[in-house]
Amino acid sequence: DSGVTQTPKHLITATGQRVTLRCSPRSGDLSVYWYQQSLDQGLQFLIQYYNGEERAKGNILERFSAQQFPDLHSELNLSSLELGDSALYFCASSVGTSGSWETQYFGPGTRLLVL
Amino acid sequence: EDQVTQSPEALRLQEGESSSLNCSYTVSGLRGLFWYRQDPGKGPEFLFTLYSAGEEKEKERLKATLTKKESFLHITAPKPEDSATYLCAVQALGAGGTSYGKLTFGQGTILTVHP
Numbered sequence: 001d002s003g004v005t006q007t008p009k010h011l012i013t014a015t016g017q018r019v020t021l022r023c024s025p026r027s028g029d030l031s032v033y034w035y036q037q038s039l040d041q042g043l044q045f046l047i048q049y050y051n052g053e054e055r056a057k058g059n060i061l062e063r064f065s066a067q068q069f070p071d072l073h074s075e076l077n078l079s080s081l082e083l084g085d086s087a088l089y090f091c092a093s094s095v096g097t098s099g100s101w102e103t104q105y106f107g108p109g110t111r112l113l114v115l
Numbered sequence: 116e117d118q119v120t121q122s123p124e125a126l127r128l129q130e131g132e133s134s135s136l137n138c139s140y141t142v143s144g145l146r147g148l149f150w151y152r153q154d155p156g157k158g159p160e161f162l163f164t165l166y167s168a169g170e171e172k173e174k175e176r177l178k179a180t181l182t183k184k185e186s187f188l189h190i191t192a193p194k195p196e197d198s199a200t201y202l203c204a205v206q207a208l209g210a211g212g213t214s215y216g217k218l219t220f221g222q223g224t225i226l227t228v229h230p
Contacts, residue, residue, distance in 0.1 A: 043159070055216060103161050
């Protein structure tokens with residue numbers, strides 16, 4: 001158990017819908033990262049937040065957005081869902097002054113299926 | 116653009132048969148190279164971080180090494196419980212020397228150890 005929690009574990013929804021994925025980092029960690037894992041693309045970095053502020057951005061679609069709240073939990077919002085958005089979404093956290101040199105600990109993931 | 120290539124894609128071993136997994140990387144400036152283990156449907160589990168060429172780290176039957184262009188994960192006398200996907204990731208220096216938290220992952224090596 002990494003100490004990172006994610007809810008829900010599974011999510012089934014329809015195309016065009018909007019969903020919210022939630023992540024609670026390890027106690028004391030200030031940085032939160034979101035990754036998407038699909039069979040053809042592997043693990044892809046989406047976005048990083050540090051202490052409530054966006055720190056780095058990957059190939060995150062405009063239909064996706066994220067935020068980190070004052071209690072340090074984070075939410076990833078996916079809207080106008082398409083079939084290709086079906087994937088495992090992982091949250092990771094690190095102690096995070098800058099995100100560098102720090103181990104990222106991953107949560108159990110949310111499996112999203114868009115029908 | 117940062118790139119990570121892992122080989123082989125899949126590796127089947129007999130229990131006790133030692134072998135190595137390869138991770139080749141291209142990055143403008145390496146901050147750290149990370150090895151993770153991932154079981155099916157689970158989040159990646161941290162194994163090692165390597166920062167500079169020549170560095171080695173060990174944990175039980177696993178030993179990770181780093182050169183300027185690649186990293187190896189050596190598995191000595193593997194057991195069936197070592198079966199998993201092993202992921203390699205790099206963290207690079209950002210522009211102007213600023214470090215970002217983004218990890219760039221390889222596609223992974225699926226290791227199967229038969230009793």
